[in-house]
Amino acid sequence: MRLNPKFQIIWSVVKSIPKGCIATYGDVARLAGFPRNARFVGTALKAAPSELNIPWHRVINSQGKISFPSGSDKFQLQKRLLQEEGVSFVSAVVNLNDYRWKTSLDEDLWRM
DNA sequence: GCACTGACTCCCA
DNA sequence: ATGGGAGCCAGTG
Numbered sequence: 001m002r003l004n005p006k007f008q009i010i011w012s013v014v015k016s017i018p019k020g021c022i023a024t025y026g027d028v029a030r031l032a033g034f035p036r037n038a039r040f041v042g043t044a045l046k047a048a049p050s051e052l053n054i055p056w057h058r059v060i061n062s063q064g065k066i067s068f069p070s071g072s073d074k075f076q077l078q079k080r081l082l083q084e085e086g087v088s089f090v091s092a093v094v095n096l097n098d099y100r101w102k103t104s105l106d107e108d109l110w111r112m
Numbered sequence: 113g114c115a116c117t118g119a120c121t122c123c124c125a
Numbered sequence: 126a127t128g129g130g131a132g133c134c135a136g137t138g
Contacts, residue, residue: 004135004136006135024120024121025119025120025121026120026121026122029120029121034133034134036120036121036132036133036134037120037133037134037135038120038121038133039118039119039120039121039133039134039135040118040120040133040134040135040136041119041120042118042119042120043118043119043134043135043136044119044135045119046118046119046136047136056119059119060119061119061120061121062120062121062122063121066119067119067120068119074119078119
């Protein structure tokens, strides 16, 4: 299947998330240039080939939570991977203020 | 080609 | 604070 070029953009954005930081689906969508495609980010990550080493676990939803049913194997895997990078959870929730990836785009927003 | 689904978010009651 | 509904748009059957 010919991959949608949007996938590549999203993957590259996700790959640029620094270790120990997290970003939300909405953030990734916005940085990739698709402001209203948060859902599409999830689709892209699901479709991402594992050999690309996409740090998909650094992407969580806007509530600071993992977007898998709590207790599912995917949920536990993502949580564990994040904890190994130093991201701490408080009752299954990440403190976005501490770990959210600050981007140059965001800085423009802060400035105003 | 149509209808449904989804690793989301925003907005309003 | 919380829950429900609409918007989004590509993938999947």
